Amino acid sequence: MANEKANATETRSNTPLLIIGIVLVVALLGGWWFYSSSKSKPAANGSTNSNSVKPPKSNTIPPNAPPGAQPPNQQGSASAAVTLEEFADFQCPQCALQQPNMDEIKSMYGTRLRFIFREFPLDIKAHDKSYDAAVAAEAAGMQGKFWDMQNILFKNQKAWTDNDNFKQMWKDYAQKIGLDIPKWENDMAGLGAKGRVNADKERGKFIGLNGTPSLFVNGNLVRVEDMTVESLKTIVDAELAKAAAPQGQPASNAAANANAASSAQ
């Protein structure tokens, strides 16, 4: 009798833990199922994931797309068989997170890869500083310091995004990377830097982008789930192998190479 009572008490005391366990398992399994089904849907129409990335209208860069800023901000070799083109927004958290991946890929392939950075400041209120940030980076580029500015803006994204005094912060960054400040400020106010941003944006809009980061390898959209170093490496290796094949350069490279006339920065 006493044993039965003790067993009943024990069973009762285990009930909430059992329910908590069931809820945890249901939450995890349900979450995983929902994640898998959500992920497979965009994959089917060539879309993407991640923070601010949304599927572009096209999975490839149309050959008649506007060329974007000339010369583009590029690294690696302008004659490389593989072109990796990134459209990014300086206020996009995912773009900042993507930076280390891009740096790793760039250093991995060196001159076997042509990397192009395109400005694509999103027209949303939450990214109210991203257009100006893009102009600031382009103005730095006019002194040959685009990559330094791009790097410092992404690295400190959270700090200046949340600061009302962000322009002073950019000025501090400009000083830090050794820019001629009066010239940089003058270039920011001028049409040159803005024109470059607008040209890149026009290219992105033509492709149908409405989110960032968006990556294209030889003109083909990279799905967000493939925006890891490993997956990018697989894609780039495949393109390099294609280029090395007797058939020569794949047609899909043509679009991305529309800008090839320009020289590396």
Add this chain to the structure above:
Amino acid sequence: MSTAATHRSISWLPVAAAIVALIGLTDAIYLTIHHYTAAPVPCGEGFDCEMVLNSSWAEIQGIPLAAFGAASYFIAFSLALLTAFGDNRMWKLFGILTTLMAAFSLFLIYVQAFRIHAFCQYCLLSAATTFTLFILYSVSIFLRPRASV
């Protein structure tokens, strides 16, 4: 009202809290998954979910805020359930947690209103569930002089 009667009248609070916490948990899991898949969320008129969910406020060190929310709701659910099954010590922990959650929700509403200038209905639902949890706890405190939960 006798102590026993008062006890009976407020003993539903932890049960209600557990149910509300489950609603919050579902909402937070949905938003967490959205963060990782970027599957577009249906957004009502007058809301701009994408702007809020894609803002720099939506994550901490790359971890979506919604994931922290899901963890908080799960803990709140567990504490409320344990209380419902008689472990009254858990209700105090529940109170501390929901107070912090409600304060953070207020901050997030401020961010949506004055920093992002847009609202997301799922974030507002989360805030509503958090405030409900806080209110349920406050009701139990209000009734405490006569009886504890």
